[in-house]
Amino acid sequence: MDNFLLEAIVEAKKGYEEGGIPIGSVLVHNGKVIGKGHNRRVQQRSAILHGEMDALENAGRLPAKVYQECTLYTTLSPCPMCSGTILLYGIPKVVIGENKTFLGEEALLEERGVEVIVVDNEECKQLMATFIKEKPELWNEDIGI
């Protein structure tokens, strides 16, 4: 498995251990992680810090050119907010751990020219299955249902 997806899974597990939603993400530029994060809805009582948003926020303010050379790794298919952020910054490639638990805006991303790779990773699916069984209301809150 891709080491960067593994790093995103490590982030997801951190979130789970903190009592949060186990979705993690890393932003990679020129073969190097420049931002990583995980969903902070519970930990920071945040409505916007999905895993991908946290990774981008932790990467800090970057020149447009850097985003345009990045790959974003995420353990779960990106929701409309995170997909919109990928489009805002022109991130050209997204590697997704799985999209069985939740199918985000992959079609929109592809329509706008983003390369989308779905790994269908078992560990990503298992993490979400365990979490959703334990805290279904929290999961629904995170995806606005």
Added chain:
Amino acid sequence: MDNFLLEAIVEAKKGYEEGGIPIGSVLVHNGKVIGKGHNRRVQQRSAILHGEMDALENAGRLPAKVYQECTLYTTLSPCPMCSGTILLYGIPKVVIGENKTFLGEEALLEERGVEVIVVDNEECKQLMATFIKEKPELWNEDIGI
């Protein structure tokens, strides 16, 4: 003019006075502001706190039903990130101060059933014109170009 748009403009002006990007937003539920904010790229060195995101974050974690009864006011047409967030939470109505300085994802929002109202407010346009003249690089960074 709608008082809620006025409140969003107050937020935008706060941002300008802080040396930031003058875009403000308020989230309104049942005729009451439940969250307000402005762009914090400069103030918090944030890559994700656009005005709309800041308003939503300041509103805190809300049940899905509340978002679905809200109107989001913003001084400038919402970018892909902020539009995606509107879609994530199913906010049904967006009132936009102006879309001449920047045209965001209004078409996508409408395609997905969001009511979009553009006020074409002079003060919103003037705030952005002044700011972009003073700090063009900062504005480009904010919209990923």
